[in-house]
Amino acid sequence: MSWDARQRAMLEAMGLKVWAATPPAAIEAEAEAEADVAVAAAPVAGPAPAITKAAALPAPPAAPMRPPAAPAAPIIPASSDERGRAIAAMDWEALRASVAGCRACGLCESRRNTVFGVGNERAHWMVVGEAPGENEDLQGEPFVGQAGKLLDSMLRALGLGRGEGPAEQQVYIANTLKCRPPRNRNPEPQELAQCEPYLDRQIALIQPRIILAMGRFAVQSLLRSSEPIGRLRGRVHEYQGVPLIVTYHPAYLLRNLADKARAWEDLCLARATLQARP
Known part of the structure; x- marks a missing residue:
């Protein structure tokens, strides 16, 4: 065969x-x-x-699949007053799209990602930092890296977290700037002014019961003050009717360990202030 x-x-x-x-x-x-x-x-x-x-x-090749289109950024008027009013009327979806597509200042030219914010959108606590650093720019999330780990430890000591859970046990974290300044330089006044309406709208949407301002630029921007943190901490301030507590930025605490005890005092003051609210 x-x-x-x-x-x-x-x-x-x-x-x-x-x-x-x-x-x-x-x-x-x-x-x-x-x-x-x-x-x-x-x-x-x-x-x-x-x-x-x-x-x-052979079967003809399948047509390539196109990724879903990102939501278009709302058109914002050029004048600062009209721009502020437009942002003040946005919901969360429109606000995120507007930040993602923002080109109001030169920081848009060097950023990798905008850093919108993270956390429970109905949280009782709101943490406001300064400007994104390199790690934040890469990941698009505020307070990551070693400074973020220290912040998470500070929050856990108060029984708080930045994930999902009851609003009274969660925080929402945002920065005064949504884009990283090149080489982590200090924010410029014009850059802070362009980002301010975004932070204002986040606070209005969240309606936090307490704000923890961390770092010189966050404190000075929110309180309209040029005084150093050492003179502003230890007492209760207000921002748009919300109690505000001043403290040091975690990145500063990593370099100045002696001030960690003072930062803990600030956290305790924030907790006591919140508990005393009706």
């Missing part, structure tokens, strides 16, 4: 037509001689449908 004969018998049992120069009589004789092979190779569910020449053609 030749290999060609065995192969032809198996193909014919599967319903495939064999094209060869061998005379039909010889093919029939070889097929009968190999009937046992043909029966063994036959499919259990019955003969397969004949494959036509058209069916053997």
Whole structure:
């Protein structure tokens, strides 16, 4: 029994037509001689449908799938007053889209990601930092890296977190600037002014019961004060009717360990202030 004969018998049992120069009589004789092979190779569910020449053609390539389009940023008027009113009327979705597409100052040219904010949008606590650093710019989230770990530890000491959970046990974290200044330089007044309406709207949407301002630029921007943190901490301030407590930025505390005790005092003051509110 030749290999060609065995192969032809198996193909014919599967319903495939064999094209060869061998005379039909010889093919029939070889097929009968190999009937046992043909029966063994036959499919259990019955003969397969004949494959036509058209069916053997390769299928055309599938059209590439397009990613879903990102929400378009709202059109904001050029004048500062009109811009502020437009932002003040935005809901969360529109506000996020506006921040993501913002080109109101030169920081948009060097950023990798905008840093909108993170946390429970109905949280009782709101933490406001200064400007995104390199890690924040890469991840698009405020307070990451070593400073973020220290902040999380400080919050856990108060029974708070930045994830999901009851509003009274969660915080919302945002920065005064939504884009990183190049080489982590200090924010410029014009940059702070352009981002201020975004932070104002976040506070209005969250309606926090206490604000914890961390770092010189966050404190001075919210309180409109040029006084150093050392003179402003230890007492209760207000921002748009919300009690505000001043404290040091976690990045500063990593370099000045002696001030960690003072920062803990500020956290305790914030907790006592919140508990005393009706």
